[in-house]
Amino acid sequence: MSARVLVARLDSDGDVLLAGPAIRAVAAGGNAVTLLCGPSGAQAAALLPGVSETIEWTCPWIVPDAPVFDPASVHTLLERIAARRFDVAVVLTSFHQSSLPLALLLRLAGVPRTVAASVDYAGSLLDTRLRPDIDFLDDQPEARRALSVAEAAGFALPPGDDGRLRVLSPPDTTALTGTGRYVVLHPGASAPARTWSPRRCAETVAALSEAGHRVVVTGGPGERDLTAVVSGVHGTDLGGRTSFSELAGVLAGAEVVVAGNTGPAHLAASVGTPVISLFAPVVSARRWAPHGVPYRLLGDQRAACRGTRARECPIPGHPCLNSVHPDAVVEAVHELQAVTV
Known part of the structure; x- marks a missing residue:
């Protein structure tokens, strides 16, 4: 039975494109993938193979020049996530970003399993925690780092997928x-x-x-x-x-x-x-x-x-x-x- 999976990458178009191989790994088993992304990553999200739908949210601890914190925005996000009854969340971050604030929100939204990398102690916020210093994430290309998190969640690229970046076929220009x-x-x-x-x-x-x-x-x-x-x-x-x-x-x-x-x-x-x-x-x-x-x-x-x-x-x-x-x-x-x- 396929899983309902939330993949989060909350920054810009380039970061979302680099999450592409990880998303394809999640989708490879027929899993429905919802991508949680920021406004500056939505254009790229629309081009990624394997994405079933997107949820767009301005993350106050990720985006540059972040707006004033809005509790109503967070409550709306929790409602949207809870309504979809995800089986697992895969949180993708760069080395300088913390996965724990989003992991806390996912717990509040009722997501039963969350996988992410965190250099900080995660307590019960993460079910599977990759430690960048131990799991050799910090010196990897960003696309490979993201794929490592997906693999830790139990998802792998299908045979024949070389792990390169990929988008849906572009138009003739x-x-x-x-x-x-x-x-x-x-x-x-x-x-x-x-x-x-x-x-x-x-x-x-x-x-x-x-x-x-x-x-x-x-x-x-x-x-x-x-x-x-x-x-x-x-x-x-x-x-x-x-x-x-x-x-x-x-x-x-x-x-x-x-x-x-x-x-x-x-x-x-x-x-x-x-x-x-x-x-x-x-x-x-x-x-x-x-x-x-x-x-x-x-x-x-x-x-x-x-x-x-x-x-x-x-x-x-x-x-x-x-x-x-x-x-x-x-x-x-x-x-x-x-x-x-």
């Missing part, structure tokens, strides 16, 4: 990109510390164009000014012109995607496209680099901001990324083309 080969450059990110400067991005679009590449520049609705500057006269500007699923289609058609450590880099990996990652070391590349596809990491991984988890760059001039020259990106594009031919 040649009406947006035109036909022929192209490279995507995605200049934005939710955290300024993870973005390359607009000047460097624009210089790279020009350098790639001069090297014979057609360049498509992507961005969200709030990034139209940025993508216009970065595209200049050399790139095709798709800023604000794609839904998330259409963005997946644009990335799927690219030879290579150039992006920071941001959701579209993980979306590119989800559609199997190689990634050049302009990676600021404020978080660990081992955990957060593009998963399951060929990639090149650019940026000073030993910079003074290393491991700070800063959202705003603490070093004047943002040297970890702005020291990367556009020629290095052009060279990395050629390397990945050679690898994937």
